[in-house]
Amino acid sequence: MSENSDSGRDKYSALKLKELQNLCKDKGLQVIGRKDVLISRLMEYDAAAHATEEGDTPTLDESKEISSSSPRKISTGVKKSEVAAGNAGQQASKTVISTSVDADAAQSPNTSTAEKTEEQRRLERAKRFGTETVEDKKLERALRFGIVSKQTEQAKMKARSERFATTTQESENPDEETVRRLKRAQRFGLVTADTEAEKKRMRRISVMSTEEKMERLANKYLKLRGQYGMAVCLPKVSCGSALNLDALKKSYSDSQREIRALREKMSSAWNSSGTPAAGGSSSPSDGVNGESAQGETIARYKERIAEMEGRLRELEGKNAQPKSSPAISVSAFGAMKGLLVPSASALKMGEHQGRVEELEGMVEELQTRIEVVDDDCKRLQDELASVTRSRDGVVARNEELTRESEKQAGLLRDLRMSSESASRRICALEEENERLEKKVSAGDSEKGGRGST
Numbered sequence: 301m302s303e304n305s306d307s308g309r310d311k312y313s314a315l316k317l318k319e320l321q322n323l324c325k326d327k328g329l330q331v332i333g334r335k336d337v338l339i340s341r342l343m344e345y346d347a348a349a350h351a352t353e354e355g356d357t358p359t360l361d362e363s364k365e366i367s368s369s370s371p372r373k374i375s376t377g378v379k380k381s382e383v384a385a386g387n388a389g390q391q392a393s394k395t396v397i398s399t400s401v402d403a404d405a406a407q408s409p410n411t412s413t414a415e416k417t418e419e420q421r422r423l424e425r426a427k428r429f430g431t432e433t434v435e436d437k438k439l440e441r442a443l444r445f446g447i448v449s450k451q452t453e454q455a456k457m458k459a460r461s462e463r464f465a466t467t468t469q470e471s472e473n474p475d476e477e478t479v480r481r482l483k484r485a486q487r488f489g490l491v492t493a494d495t496e497a498e499k500k501r502m503r504r505i506s507v508m509s510t511e512e513k514m515e516r517l518a519n520k521y522l523k524l525r526g527q528y529g530m531a532v533c534l535p536k537v538s539c540g541s542a543l544n545l546d547a548l549k550k551s552y553s554d555s556q557r558e559i560r561a562l563r564e565k566m567s568s569a570w571n572s573s574g575t576p577a578a579g580g581s582s583s584p585s586d587g588v589n590g591e592s593a594q595g596e597t598i599a600r601y602k603e604r605i606a607e608m609e610g611r612l613r614e615l616e617g618k619n620a621q622p623k624s625s626p627a628i629s630v631s632a633f634g635a636m637k638g639l640l641v642p643s644a645s646a647l648k649m650g651e652h653q654g655r656v657e658e659l660e661g662m663v664e665e666l667q668t669r670i671e672v673v674d675d676d677c678k679r680l681q682d683e684l685a686s687v688t689r690s691r692d693g694v695v696a697r698n699e700e701l702t703r704e705s706e707k708q709a710g711l712l713r714d715l716r717m718s719s720e721s722a723s724r725r726i727c728a729l730e731e732e733n734e735r736l737e738k739k740v741s742a743g744d745s746e747k748g749g750r751g752s753t
Contacts, residue, residue: 308346312339329429345429352421520656559608 312320320338321331329341 308343309339312342341429345425348421348425348428559605559612562604562608 312323315323317335317338320335320342323342324331324338327342327345329345331338333341
């Protein structure tokens with residue numbers, strides 16, 4: 301055992317670290333560690349494998365002994381006699397079959413236990429050497445390199461949605477999703493081109509009730525009235541009171557019903573008193589009292605009719621009066637749109653409607669012009685920005701030229717100073733030269749005087 305371990309250590313020591321890591325990887329061991337750690341890990345793996353092989357050999361020897369015991373008994377039966385040999389041969393064939401079957405039956409639990417022990421040995425080896433499964437290795441590699449698989453991401457999203465009880469966009473109704481997004485944009489003031497397009501689309505596909513349409517159109521009228529000072533004639537109804545409008549309708553219908561009842565009574569009175577109602581004539585035998593009673597009844601009915609007509613005109617005048625308050629209710633706007641019995645104010649609504657449509661066209665035209673002006677302003681702003689940038693470039697160039705001119709002026713000053721110093725140096729050298737010439741001439745004259753003496 302020690303020799304095997306020494307030979308294994310020598311064998312593994314001769315290998316490089318990369319080769320040892322590959323061996324560990326092939327055998328399902330951890331590849332992280334120094335060289336001596338990897339060598340000890342491989343040696344432990346080999347020792348465990350050798351121990352498992354030695355533990356399996358006795359079962360194989362027993363099976364061999366079981367299989368070899370039956371032929372010996374058969375061979376001993378052959379030596380007694382030929383007749384017995386034939387019988388023994390028949391028995392041998394039978395015994396061989398039986399022993400083979402028994403051997404198979406005996407080996408089947410051994411193989412099953414061997415398989416179980418193999419799985420157990422693998423699990424124990426994995427626990428002992430700290431090996432990991434393929435999934436653990438993949439997860440460790442993904443974490444080491446920062447790789448998150450798509451399944452992991454989807455599982456995280458699903459778990460988060462289950463934890464917070466949220467639903468994805470696919471599971472929701474698209475119309476509800478757009479409405480929710482528009483409400484959120486309105487709440488936070490995030491109005492973009494997409495939200496405006498969604499608003500228009502929802503406005504087209506949405507089915508509004510009559511009251512909502514009336515309220516929307518009423519707000520539009522009031523907006524135009526506030527912008528252009530338009531006097532919109534509306535029925536005089538208190539704000540948001542549908543009861544007053546119902547009372548107005550009821551009183552109007554009651555007055556009409558009472559007028560019809562009075563006219564029927566008057567016609568029946570004329571017929572009962574003998575007044576020609578259907579082409580007939582009154583009899584000359586009627587007295588003066590009957591005629592006076594009939595005249596009083598007619599006068600009373602006429603007064604009642606005049607009173608009801610005055611009341612009706614008063615109600616119509618109230619309906620025709622303009623509304624002082626700019627606010628409007630849905631019911632009042634319904635009255636304005638002609639839901640009541642047509643009156644003078646209701647007939648004027650067509651003219652107001654045409655005027656409003658004309659004003660709407662003017663507003664749209666003004667909006668188009670405003671958009672054109674905005675585009676022109678943007679274009680002019682861009683041109684101004686480009687001109688400003690070019691002006692800044694020119695100013696920077698002028699500053700650069702100014703700095704260069706100042707630099708050149710400084711160089712000129714330096715040159716003048718150097719030239720002046722050079723001229724002064726030249727004058728000094730000339731004076732020195734003249735002095736030296738005088739000395740030389742004086743020396744020559746002295747030499748000449750000495751020579752003559």
